[in-house]
Amino acid sequence: MTDWRKIAYNALVSRALDDVEEETNRNRNSVPREHLVLYQFSARGHDVAQSILGSFINGPHDAAGAYYRSRPLLLAVGLSIEDALASPLGRTGGFSDGRDIGVVCNLPGVSAPTVLPMSGDVGSQYTPAAGWAQSIIYHRDTLKDATHKGAMAVALGGDASVATSGFWSALTMATTLKLPMLFYIEDNGLGISVKGDMQTPGSDIAKNLASFGNLFLRNGDGTNPAESEKLLGEVVKHVRSGAGPALIRLTVPRLSSHSGPDNQKGYRTDAEIAADAARDPLPKLRAHLVPGIISEKDWKALEGEVARDVGVALQGARARPAPTAEKIKRFVYAESPEAGDTTAMGGLSAKEIAALGGTETATEEGEMLRFADAVRRALRTELERNPKVVVFGEDVGVKGGVHLVTEGLQKKFGRERVFDTSLSEEGIIGRAVGMAIGGLMPVTEIQFRKYADPATEQLNNCGTMRWRTANRFAAPIVVRMPGGFGKDVGDPWHSLSAEVIFAHAIGWQVAMPSNSADAVGLLRAAMRSSNPSIFFEHRSLLMTSDGSARYPGDDFIVPFGKAKTLREGNEITVVTWGAMVHRCVPAAEQFGDKVELIDLRTIAPWDRNAVLESVMKTGRVLIVHEDTLTAGFGAEIAATIARETFWSLDAPVDRLAVEDVPMPYHENLLSAVLPNVTTIVERIDALLSV
Ligand SMILES: Cc1ncc(C[n+]2csc(CCOP(=O)(O)OP(=O)(O)O)c2C)c(N)n1
CATH class of the missing domain: 3.40.50.970 (Thiamin diphosphate (ThDP)-binding fold, Pyr/PP domains)
Known part of the structure; x- marks a missing residue:
């Protein structure tokens, strides 16, 4: 049974959030900067259909790949109103603790739907959603976890996103593998300013995909609540049944500019803007529900509830502290549990x-x-x-x-x-x-x-x-x-x-x-x-x-960031990695105990200590790599050595690498550009004589 009251509440909340943000931003000269939303993307016009979609995304293993206009969907699947407001303000907590723009959201699902971490790149949401869909099948059939039966992934995207490689890549995966995946295309006829006929001929992706194999299609009016609900019901039923993917295109109006700074000048006429305004789905939702499904009085009460809840959330959001800088370097990499890492969603536990x-x-x-x-x-x-x-x-x-x-x-x-x-x-x-x-x-x-x-x-x-x-x-x-x-x-x-x-x-x-x-x-x-x-x-x-x-054994592990000293020496350090090791070994052998040879094994992280300690002992260093010289990783190592061991150096820090040309085909050319035993020996010799 469709919970229309919940859908209406959600759409009204989304509209109220856009109102608050747009109103505040309009008064930007009289409002303190910390109350401005620097990336305001209104969902106005997309909100009703997304709220209906949200009512279908309810399984514990469902996930959505979404984009910057997807806030109504997030609210529908569990995002708190306070987080929805606080994140665009850059406040602590929420999706990113003030690190990312508030329209790039995420929502980990614990026994509830997940919204995969969004990105700023249009189209990048599709392939991870396909991966989630494939993982549903893996959990269900290979790991025999029956709780994944009927689960699905949905990817939301605008009409311009159907021109991206991510869209086509995911469509290929979903249809060839019959993945439980729904493509939800909310077609407002515009990218930023470019019209839909530049993204797909005739501006209708569903029509153009009519002959695509293994794809169940629906195409309809996203401002018509009854039609949207019916069509969404059909595609969701298809996907959950295990029959394969589906794509639904719903046409919606874009009732605001593309984003805050865009004034629509030059690409949209007043008549076009007015025509879209007349298609506002919110009055249509009200007309669909009142008085048959929700009484006049109840609708009023609903509006009151939304105003109250958004007001309370706004106060809470604005009262949240701004982030402070001391944590900014945390979580580039995983931290150990002892460092207070609460495990992120993803990967092995x-x-x-x-x-x-x-x-x-x-x-x-x-x-x-x-x-x-x-x-x-x-x-x-x-x-x-x-x-x-x-x-x-x-x-x-x-x-x-x-x-x-x-x-x-x-x-x-x-x-x-x-x-x-x-x-x-x-x-x-x-x-x-x-x-x-x-x-x-x-x-x-x-x-x-x-x-x-x-x-x-x-x-x-x-x-x-x-x-x-x-x-x-x-x-x-x-x-x-x-x-x-x-x-x-x-x-x-x-x-x-x-x-x-x-x-x-x-x-x-x-x-x-x-x-x-x-x-x-x-x-x-x-x-x-x-x-x-x-x-x-x-x-x-x-x-x-x-x-x-x-073979070092079935349990053998080499930790990242731990170099191996292949040969000890006193007068020069040679740092290398990968295949170049096999050219440096015979070169180093020619110098007896003069050369200390280090195989870095990993370059991120790299073993700074091993290199710096060695250079402090030898006073000379040659870095040998195959990647081209300019801004190659040797430059990073050289800069570190120069900074940290300056007073221990007896010769310039030197690098030997492929000069800045692409790798050639013929053997003569190849051997001319690659460092080899002779050139390595020459360079070591030259440094030893400084
Ligand atoms: C890969 C990439 N290219 C360009 C942009 C800049 N950009 C942001 S939104 C947008 C238009 C997208 O339109 P659409 O997919 O139809 O969604 P809508 O905004 O209409 O909801 C563009 C070109 C981007 N974010 N990512």
Whole structure:
């Protein structure tokens, strides 16, 4: 039974919040700045249909991927009015503790629907919602948790968002995998100023998708409460039945400007604005309900209730203290429970991680394994002992990956746990984010480093999630990523290194193992971490036996941020990582006990202490890496060394890296740009003679 009173209350609250904010902002010259909402996005016109949608999102495992105009939906699924007002004011508590703009919301659901952490990027809400939908199926069918039966994910988006790659990526996933996912398109005919016919031909995405396979479609008037309720009932029933995804397009008016600073000048005529005003769904809702469903008197009472509740909440919101700076660095990464970390929603629980155990001591006499075999073995043992691990990427399933690292794993663990994906890196990472928030441990494969580029938005948003939500959400995923030069071959696409991008991306851990044993330990550490991790698999190590080492055991862990000193020396420190280790070792050997060689193993975090202590002892340092020189990670290390060990230095801090050109194809060109034993020796020699 539809609770129309609740729907009306919700729509009236949303309207009242927009009124309060807009009124305050209009008087900006006489109102103190701390009462202004700097990012005001009105939901006016979208509010009634969203409130009806909200009445259908009620399961404990339902989730919504939403956007900046979704406040009515949030209110409907449990956001308090005070939080709704306090967050846009930047006050403490709420979605982000004053860290993020108030229209970028989130809502962790404890036995209640979840609103996944939103982002400022239009279209980025779709693929995480698809990931949540896939995690529902995993919980239900693979982990045999019957409470997930009938659960669904909904993604809300405007008409312009249907032009984004995120929309199409999620649509492909949902329809090919028949996910329990609803696409809710609220079509107001405008992006900011651009009309809908620029986003999809004829301005009607539902019509254009009529022949799309596995997609149940409905298209209607979002200002008509009865029609909206009927159509929403149909799509929700379809999705909850397990029959696959649905898309509903509801037309709604945009009754305000796009956002506070926009005055609509030049792109919207007065007649168009008036025509939209005449479609206001709120009077239509009243007409639909009064007097048949709600009496005149009751409607009045409802308005009184809303005015009272919003008034009280506004007082509460304005009375909340502004955030103070002392906590600003917290929650970039997970904190230990001892530091007062209340576990965010997403990833494995502290108890689950503790139960998995782990040791930093390698077993003795393990068999020699090549790099790819070691990674496969680590994946296999973790898949065996942790039912929440899922491994996926392009060609990862049947083929076992183009580098054959996952060969045989699908056969052993089944298609639910090790699977191929559609060709969309944004889809792979966004889906992993949704799955991690849903409690799983996704281990993704990006086929080659360069092909992580399309996923940049999802990677960045994943990294900042814990901080942005003030520790309410986190998505600890693992991204395996082969890259770097191959055996006697390179090129600008398959041989990119560019690891510095991920060290610069906030919130990520970055592993750059140089050998099989470290690979096993670091991958295992990543799969038990509460932070997202990039795991770099160097192509030359995958293609040769350069990185072969003894298998260190099924419980072996290498903590992030712990370098390994491969060779002790007194006159110069050489710092390197990844495949360059194998060129620095023979170079260092030529200098007896003069060279101290450090394999960093991880660049985020990196072992500052190990490097600084060594340089203070030797007084000279050479950093060798494969990534290009300008703003490569060596620059960060060099700056730190210069700052911290200035008075201990006997020579300039030096770097040897690929000069700033893309990786070339022909062997002659490749060997000309890569540091090699000869060039490393020359550079060490030169520094020793300073
Ligand atoms: C990836 C990205 N590009 C551009 C923007 C700037 N921007 C914010 S909202 C918007 C229009 C979106 O319109 P629509 O999806 O129809 O939603 P509506 O605002 O109409 O509800 C644009 C271009 C953004 N936030 N993200």
